[in-house]
Amino acid sequence: MSAPIEKPSEKTPLLSVRDLIVEFPTRRGTLRALDRVSFDIAEGEVLGMVGESGAGKSLTGAAIIGLLEPPGRIAGGEIWLRGQRIDNLPREKMRRIRGRRIGMVFQDPLTSLNPLYTVAQQLIETIRTHMDVSDAEARKRAVALLDRVGIPAAARRIDDYPHHFSGGMRQRVVIALALCAEPELVLADEPTTALDVSVQAQIIDVLKEICAERGASVMLITHDMGVIAETADRVAVLYAGRVAEIGPVRDVIQAAEHPYTAGLMGSIPTLTQTAARLTQIPGSMPRLNAIPRGCAFNPRCPKVFDRCRTDRPELIDRDNGRHVSCWLYDSATQKVAHD
Amino acid sequence: MTDTPLLQVSGLTRYFDVSKPWLNRVLEREEKQFLTAAADVDFEIKRGETFALVGESGSGKSTIAKMIVGLVDPSRGRILFDGQEMRFEQGAAMRQLRRRFQMIFQDPFASLNPRWRVGSIIAEPIRTFGIASGADINREVGRLLEVVGLSAADAEKFPHEFSGGQRQRIAIARALSSKPEFIVCDEPTSALDVSVQAQILNLMRDLQDEFGLTYLLISHDLSVVRHMANRIGVLYLGRLVEEADAKRLFTEPQHPYTRMLLDAVPDLALSGRRRKPVTGEIPNPITPPSGCTFHPRCPLVVDICKQQVPAVRTTPTGRAACHLLEESALSSS
Numbered sequence A: 001m002s003a004p005i006e007k008p009s010e011k012t013p014l015l016s017v018r019d020l021i022v023e024f025p026t027r028r029g030t031l032r033a034l035d036r037v038s039f040d041i042a043e044g045e046v047l048g049m050v051g052e053s054g055a056g057k058s059l060t061g062a063a064i065i066g067l068l069e070p071p072g073r074i075a076g077g078e079i080w081l082r083g084q085r086i087d088n089l090p091r092e093k094m095r096r097i098r099g100r101r102i103g104m105v106f107q108d109p110l111t112s113l114n115p116l117y118t119v120a121q122q123l124i125e126t127i128r129t130h131m132d133v134s135d136a137e138a139r140k141r142a143v144a145l146l147d148r149v150g151i152p153a154a155a156r157r158i159d160d161y162p163h164h165f166s167g168g169m170r171q172r173v174v175i176a177l178a179l180c181a182e183p184e185l186v187l188a189d190e191p192t193t194a195l196d197v198s199v200q201a202q203i204i205d206v207l208k209e210i211c212a213e214r215g216a217s218v219m220l221i222t223h224d225m226g227v228i229a230e231t232a233d234r235v236a237v238l239y240a241g242r243v244a245e246i247g248p249v250r251d252v253i254q255a256a257e258h259p260y261t262a263g264l265m266g267s268i269p270t271l272t273q274t275a276a277r278l279t280q281i282p283g284s285m286p287r288l289n290a291i292p293r294g295c296a297f298n299p300r301c302p303k304v305f306d307r308c309r310t311d312r313p314e315l316i317d318r319d320n321g322r323h324v325s326c327w328l329y330d331s332a333t334q335k336v337a338h339d
Numbered sequence B: 001m002t003d004t005p006l007l008q009v010s011g012l013t014r015y016f017d018v019s020k021p022w023l024n025r026v027l028e029r030e031e032k033q034f035l036t037a038a039a040d041v042d043f044e045i046k047r048g049e050t051f052a053l054v055g056e057s058g059s060g061k062s063t064i065a066k067m068i069v070g071l072v073d074p075s076r077g078r079i080l081f082d083g084q085e086m087r088f089e090q091g092a093a094m095r096q097l098r099r100r101f102q103m104i105f106q107d108p109f110a111s112l113n114p115r116w117r118v119g120s121i122i123a124e125p126i127r128t129f130g131i132a133s134g135a136d137i138n139r140e141v142g143r144l145l146e147v148v149g150l151s152a153a154d155a156e157k158f159p160h161e162f163s164g165g166q167r168q169r170i171a172i173a174r175a176l177s178s179k180p181e182f183i184v185c186d187e188p189t190s191a192l193d194v195s196v197q198a199q200i201l202n203l204m205r206d207l208q209d210e211f212g213l214t215y216l217l218i219s220h221d222l223s224v225v226r227h228m229a230n231r232i233g234v235l236y237l238g239r240l241v242e243e244a245d246a247k248r249l250f251t252e253p254q255h256p257y258t259r260m261l262l263d264a265v266p267d268l269a270l271s272g273r274r275r276k277p278v279t280g281e282i283p284n285p286i287t288p289p290s291g292c293t294f295h296p297r298c299p300l301v302v303d304i305c306k307q308q309v310p311a312v313r314t315t316p317t318g319r320a321a322c323h324l325l326e327e328s329a330l331s332s333s
């Protein structure tokens, strides 16, 4: 039942995360923040990763790019990038993969931009670090990319410093920086959360279009289901450091199978709904030191039954493109239910 | 008599002095600089209704909320509560009025004193306004905790022992303790996760039904506002650009900015609508564009927009401030 996502017939995914465990040793024992997280990202696919605050979204991203902050560490599992294992690489090798093969966009553009250098210096340096091109050629590419992400008068503005740009423009620069070495995967962690709504849509559109043009896959981390709904091909829902459900975005939103996902979708007000009350999931997500035995969602689950309190459900392949970790979908349970 | 709106705001304006220190100004030969956080804002809230203000960051939502509850003085304009003018410098009469409204803030972490027990936090308005005394206070605190879905025993605990959603419940219990009629809620769920947000929004609804509360709800989240409000005001750079019935704002937006916002908001509904590309960003509020401040981003801009501030006009759904609406109103009459 382990590694349930593997399907030998399909071609190798761009990224494969298998049973990833991330732990934080503390004085009062070890906290397990990610507990056997598994998912794939296909070539050219946009995978959304959603979950409430503390679910483990950012840690999953950080583990993939080898930027977990100590004392956090990978305590188990494997991460594969196009058939190459990358979770156990030496620091220097991983540093080269970051930037070259995996581009990054974070919530705060200033974490990716150095305030002391012009945008041109940063873009050209990144391009030349990863690609064998002349200074002039790198500059030409940088200007073209800035122009493509929607910076007006790119040829002139490229020599400005980051603080000369507005928040939305800075995030465009960061997207250019993430894409300038032509990575295979772009990891975007809450790329629009700090921006105004009217600017969010512009940034998401740019990110999605450019990645599609260049065939880069995207892992889009956000707590905003609306952004996922309009951007992702598939979505993975995290709860308490575990994957609750993965599937095509439309299916998961409109017909969630996992009780947590169903509750989550019902709790979000939309621009068209008419219900007077929102679906309410009682309680809140447990802290890492108090994750219940069995299914992590069991104290809040409206469908909980005995087995949920003792045994942890693994991801079950539903044969409809979805994987769900819930005992309701276990064949043994279903037999019992049908008897 | 009960037809008087509970709250009436007219011409509400607030400038902030954002000049550099005097010496720098003299050396750099700069004028004093002012930022207009709210300009000529008018609206009314009927008893038992929820009026919402939406707008992007810096549009003046919190400034308006703070003027209404007396945390910021208006530079100009009037605020009438139940027909009486609010003047915060006045003593006793104002105190009586003051207990009839309360405020809930965005950050349930910052708004509760971490060194006080929850019981004392909730009891504070009860004591201040002399609503109860002695053992009655504790009984009332216990009752309020249960009203917001916590337990009376929680009065003994400290804020850090609660989750974000529970802390917001405590803030609501505190706001309810002076038995207010009107509550200003400034982004009450923005710091919370969606599943917890649903709990708080449902609770606010229930309390409104039970106690006939009137809300001013401030949020940047259009779907939250649509879910909660009867009427909605849309702010842009400190000005109310449109006000309309909540549901109709979404089906029949009148102002180009409202339309742009609706196009921009990603939604769960998966309607498959193709968004119109939204252009530009919010300008610097210290040097706002001339005329209609939305003109550099407006797809429908015409010459007059750059020169004249559009007047507020009645629309089929409420009112809006746009030169084009004036024209169509003129040409159709």
Ligand SMILES: Nc1ncnc2c1ncn2[C@@H]1O[C@H](COP(=O)(O)OP(=O)(O)OP(=O)(O)O)[C@@H](O)[C@H]1O
Pocket: A024, A031, A033, A051, A052, A053, A054, A055, A056, A057, A058, A059, A060, A069, A070, A071, A072, A223, A288
């Ligand atoms: N340095 C650390 N020490 C201990 N626990 C940590 C540390 N960093 C993160 N965690 C815990 O790991 C869990 C997952 O954190 P993560 O940042 O991945 O959440 P997230 O899903 O990205 O949430 P958010 O939406 O708030 O960004 C949380 O419970 C967090 O408290």
Ligand SMILES: Nc1ncnc2c1ncn2[C@@H]1O[C@H](COP(=O)(O)OP(=O)(O)OP(=O)(O)O)[C@@H](O)[C@H]1O
Pocket: B016, B017, B018, B035, B036, B037, B055, B056, B057, B058, B059, B060, B061, B062, B063, B064, B220, B285
């Ligand atoms: N005390 C102050 N001094 C100077 N400027 C201020 C002050 N308070 C607010 N402002 C400015 O007034 C404008 C409106 O601010 P306000 O906080 O009301 O916006 P808001 O709509 O609540 O935004 P947000 O969504 O970010 O909370 C902003 O440009 C802000 O920078």
Ligand code: SF4
Pocket: A258, A259, A260, A295, A296, A297, A298, A299, A301, A302, A303, A304, A305, A308, A313, A325, A326, A327, A328
């Ligand atoms: S395994 Fe049990 S508790 Fe967990 S989600 Fe499924 S039904 Fe609910």
Ligand code: SF4
Pocket: B255, B256, B257, B292, B293, B294, B295, B296, B298, B299, B300, B301, B302, B305, B310, B321, B322, B323, B324
């Ligand atoms: S007044 Fe002119 S610029 Fe302003 S919203 Fe109307 S059409 Fe657009």
Ligand SMILES: [Mg+2]
Pocket: A057, A058, A059
């Ligand atoms: Mg995060």
Ligand SMILES: [Mg+2]
Pocket: B061, B062, B063
């Ligand atoms: Mg505010």
